[in-house]
């Protein structure tokens with residue numbers, strides 16, 4: 001049965017991802033939908049640096065794509081996604097029963113600091129999610145709880161923790177787990193492997209790597225100049241045909257992508273994108 005695609009104004013498409021992600025790209029969903037290789041909903045969508053995967057989930061929920069290939073090198077983010085997708089009811093149970101307190105914020109923070117180099121772990125995933133929803137700007141390490149350590153701010157630690165709304169988003173994500181392939185690889189490895197394991201003619205790659213000039217420790221940055229250049233090589237010199245890339249507006253990026261179409265994201269999307277950083281969007285010419 002072919003279900004009809006949803007319009008992007010549909011209220012059910014607001015905030016589909018359970019995460020709050022600094023620099024999240026859900027606002028590009030409609031733009032990305034227009035770039036999909038198949039306009040009848042049969043496209044795949046791949047994100048080598050998926051973070052909160054905001055646009056990905058909107059495209060799946062609105063039925064513009066049939067399959068997501070989500071990857072993040074950060075074991076904490078990967079664990080959160082894997083726990084939500086494969087242990088959905090256990091995750092929701094914990095979400096519904098764990099009090100949103102400073103004590104539990106410390107519990108999550110300790111676990112996330114320790115679990116940095118580890119392997120998949122349900123509690124690590126839950127703790128990452130808990131911190132994302134209870135810390136300032138959704139920053140997992142280093143930002144402190146919403147409302148401050150002594151909770152004297154106007155907003156309190158649970159200001160972004162609406163259990164019912166979050167449970168609904170997670171339950172939906174769990175219900176579509178068969179449409180999601182989740183990996184924990186370096187973004188460049190992921191792209192190399194995609195050349196043989198993903199239907200390239202049907203797949204749009206949305207590439208949103210960490211900034212070249214990292215503005216702070218918002219999230220893991222396992223990239224350096226050499227890797228930014230290697231990434232440009234994969235995108236420009238392999239069989240990957242359909243891709244869209246976003247970056248900070250940096251001379252290195254302007255130089256290595258000089259043959260492609262570069263548009264100023266902060267100007268073109270100023271209404272949706274209230275961030276101060278200047279970002280560019282790049283597509284193959």
Ligand SMILES: C[S@@+](CC[C@H](N)C(=O)[O-])C[C@H]1O[C@@H](n2cnc3c(N)ncnc32)[C@H](O)[C@@H]1O
Nearest residue numbers: 021024025049051052053073074186187208222
């Ligand atoms: C800019 S964020 C992506 C945000 C995402 N597009 C969204 O809308 O939520 C970059 C992500 O890349 C991940 N990351 C950093 N270095 C990486 C690497 N070398 N390979 C894969 N992922 C990496 C980080 O953990 C982070 O989640």
